[in-house]
Structures are given as C-alpha cells and as structure tokens.
Amino acid sequence: MVNSPESHPQILIRGAGVAGLVTAVSLARHGASVTLVESGPKIGSGASWLAGGMLAPWCEAESAPPEVTDRSLSSLSWWSENVPNVVSNGSLVLAPARDTGEISRFARRTSHFREITGPEIAALEPDLADRFARGLFFPNEGHLDPRQALPALAERLIMLGGRVLTDHEASTFTDAFDWEVDCTGLAARREIPDLRGVRGEMILLRCPDVMLSRPVRLLHPRIPIYIVPRANNIFMVGATMIESENGGPMTLRSMSELLNAAWVLHPAFAEAEILEMGAGLRPSYVDNLPAVTRNGRKIQVNGMYRHGYLLSPWLAGEVANMVFG
Template identity: 65%
Template sequence: MQGTPRILVKGAGVAGMTAAVTLAKRGGRVTLYDPGGRVGAGASWMAGGMLAPWCEAESAPEDVTAQSVASVDWWAAHVPDVVRAGSLVLAPPRDVGEVARFGRRTSHFQTVDGEQIADLEPDLAGRFHKGLFFAEEGHVDPRKALVALLESLKTMGGQAIFNEADEPDAAGFDWVVDCTGLNVRKALPALRGVRGEMLLLRCPDVALHRPVRMLHPRIPIYIVPRADHVFMVGATMIESENAGGMTVRSITELLNAAWVLHPAFAEAEILEMGTGVRPSFPDNMPRVIQDGRTVYVNGMYRHGFLLSPTRAQEAADIVFGTAG
C-alpha cells in the first residue's frame, strides 16, 4: 500500500492501546475508537499488571513465556513507573509443598529461605520459611500505563474518540484493527468469557516491593503493590460471563489470602471491588486473525499485559506488509 495507511483501532483496552501505539510508531495514521468514556474501560482496568513470564509458565503453555519474555522491556520503553523488582512466590506453612510443585513447572528463579525472604520483603520477616524469587520479572500499574499509552498516541499524531455511540465509518480507513473482545463473537465464534474478580486495599501498615503470589492447592492469589500503600488483590478465574458484582466466596478468599500474607491487612480499607470478563479462545492463547482489511487482536485471557506487545507487532506486520 502506498503512502501512510489510515488505521481505525477499535477498543481502548490493553490490546487496543498497545496496537494503536505500535501502529503509530510504524508510521500509521491512527484513530482509536471506544464507545466507553475513557481508556481501559473493561477487564484491562481491573488487571494486576504483572509482567511475569516465568511465573505464568506454571499454568500457561510454553508459547506464553517464549512470546512474553521481552514484555518488561516493552512496557519500560513506553510508559513510566515500570518496576523491575521481580516476583516472590510463597505459601503458608500448611501448603509449603505447593512451592516445590510451582518450582517444578517453572524456571529462572532462586529458592529462598526465611532470611532471604525477609531481606526481600522486611514486612514479611518471620512469616514464611521457603519461597521462590523470580528476579527478572516486573510489574506496572495498568491504569497509569494505559493512560500513558493514550498520551503517547496523541503525541505521535493519533486521535482518540470516546463516548460516541456511532463509530467512525470503516470505509474511511485502509485498515481496521479490532480489539473489542467479546463484542466480535459473531466474527470469532470460538471466543468465550472468563470472569475475574479483584480488590483494591489500602493498608498503611504494610509495605511490599514486588508482587507476591500466595499459593494454595485450589486458588492461588496474588497481591500487587501500588503507590501510597494501595494493593491490588486478585484474581479469581471463573468460567462465567456474568459481569455482575463479586460473590461472597471470592471476597472471602481474597481477603483471607491478604490476611495470611500479613495480619495487618485485617485493618485495611477496601477501596474498590471489581469484576471483569476476559475474552478467551479455547486454548487460552491470544490470536491475531486477518479477514481482508480487518485484523482482529483478541482472546487475551489473563495474558493481556504480557502478550499484547507481541500481538500488536503481529498486527502491525500485517498492516505494513511485513508479516512472515
């Protein structure tokens, strides 16, 4: 295609924002459209923002790790405040066998004892005697990151349209990159929804420097530190497309996990309870699918922040004619 391609990116979640920025950097004239009132409306706003390819290998296909190892570098190059402090995996004494099981399924970690855990996280001193430390991982605040990507897009000459019921006419664009999740199930019938739930807590009496994964035989929980002693606690994975309020069971499990990590969480302030439905394919692997001049980037499952940079690059390769 001659000249600068005009590209409509639909959806302002993590898939849409990474695609929009990647396409603009490649020289596209990008218009971002989302009928919601802001960037990140939907599941991406509820995400943990963990950039943890090695930890995810515990339950994800090998391709997830292979395709997401560079994600920390991508996010650090595009948004501020990416923290490269690793991930810490722990289990309460009654479930300490889960640590060994997790280690057998993963790599790129150091086994740590109680003293080393205390060095990494002083507030957890004396509470755990065995864990795994994944030093190469990182995390980012999804809400700040998505807003930063929007500002980057605008700086590169892109435009964003929110709160408009009528989307721009696709006929006015050379390409449409659709990142609208379950809204395109008619075109991608294999999609299903997977519900996730999270809490935001404020606890001035606890300081953490990195995400902590609390292992449990049934439901592993992670706790991700954010600014001002705020912690994201999540997230359940439920085969349901019900986006309603949180269940009592989920709230209890998330709060119990936080309390087990540190008793001070019993006095934490609950700032927010949220649910989101993640679009997922049967194998839980995100895909880029071309249909004429429309490119679908979808099925992010729980890997949105890990795999969206890779999928955005795949979409850009199609648009600019460099796909292998």
C-alpha cells in the same frame, strides 16, 4: 478505502483496552496514522482496568503453554520504553505453612527463579520477615499499574500524531481507513463465536502498615491469589482465573477468599481500607492463547485471557507485520 502510501497507512482501531492501546502505539511508532475509537466513556474500560498488571512470563509458565512465555519475554522492556512507573523488582512466590507442597509443584513447572528461605525472603520484603520459611524469587519480572499505564499509552499515541475518541461508534469511520483493527474483546462475539468469558475478580486495599516492593503470589491448591503493590499504600488483590461466564458482582465467598489471602500474607491487612471490589470477564479462546487473525483489510486481536499486558506487545508486532509486510 483511501489510497495512502503503504508507509503511512490510515488505520482505525476499535477498543481502547490494553490490546487496542498497545497496538495503536506500536503502529503509530511505525509511521501509521492511527485513530483509536472506544464506544465507552473512557479508555481502559473493561477487563484491562481491573487487571493486576504483572509482567511475569516465567511465573505464567506454571499454568500457561510455552508460547505465552516465549512471546512475552520482551514485554517488560516494551512497557518500560513506552509508559512511566514500570517496576522491575521481580516476583515472589510464597505459600502458607500448610501448603508448602505447592511451592515444589510451582517450581517443577517454571524456570528462571531462585529458591529462597526465610532470611532471603526477609531481605527482599522486610515486612514479611519470620512469616514464611520458603519461597521462589523470579528476578527478571516486573509490574505496572494499569490505571496509570493505560492513560499514559493514550497520551503517547497523541504525541505520535494519533487520535483517541471515546463515546464514539466506529461504524461512521470504517470506509475512511486503509485498515481496521478490532480489539473489542467479548463485544466481538458475533464475529468470533469461539470466544468465551473467564471471570476475574479483584479488591483494592489501602494499608499504610504494610510495605511490599513486588507482586506476591500466594499459592493455594484451589485458587492462587496475588497481591500487587501500587502507589500510596494501595494493594490490588486478585484471583488468577475462575472458569465462569458470570460477569456479575463479586460473591461473598470470593471476597472472603481474597481478603483472607491478604490477611495470611500479613496480619496488618486486617485493618486495611477496602477501596474497591470488582469482577469482569476476560475474552478467551478455547486454548487460552490470544490470537491475531486477518480477513482482507480487517484484523482481529482477541482472546487475551489473563495475558493482556504480557502479550499485547507481541500481538501488536504481528499486526504491524500484516500492515507493513
């Protein structure tokens, strides 16, 4: 270990997913000298690259423990302060006519929403006019595009004096730093045997004939689906969670469910271009709550589950408290 002043510690961070990047920027803002090391060829590889990027603490309360909402209330402001193109237009929750009972169930489990009817849905999203009779609007939520946000965080870290190294193994650096922060997800299983993988799936579509201003969660009794708008008429369609350790290619059934959900939202998606399909495993603990643990001068940030973008700012604050006291 080097003997740095406590106000300017030398910190090695392993893993350039959302947890590693957010932690790196947060520590650099506190005055640390940060080196971020990624063993893969680029920043943002893995589950972080395939994520929807929804900043929706109130919607997540439908299935997540209250700690997730409590710890993520400031996430939208953190992202807005640190990366460009964060959208704060809220979230919309809808259901097909046969599943409108799911709207009531979702409402019972959440808060900070407004119940809306067809005309209000049309006012928020004109392209959905006359398609849904009832929904929930969560005005205090937002979203971002991970494929813009993650590179922007890397640039922010460099502007703060940090280093970003890809295709690099951290082992050659360990003894040169005051602290080591491991944000490598499932790669840390040797040290954290309690981790499990939860499968996430996504499809990217380009559809010039549909315009959305905010994420839409389309409720279904088996697998809720979300559709997140991005720039250039691109939409990310994903499933919120699938309990499976299979990280292989997407199945025909999953692909059909995601594409059918887009079509149910708006028939024009039937003519959309399929740009990309992907599946990956999210690192998760048994309680589905991310955690920060410490052993001496080594800190583990892991178990992001589906809350990486929501909870990374809070987790980074916990790391900063350990480093700076």
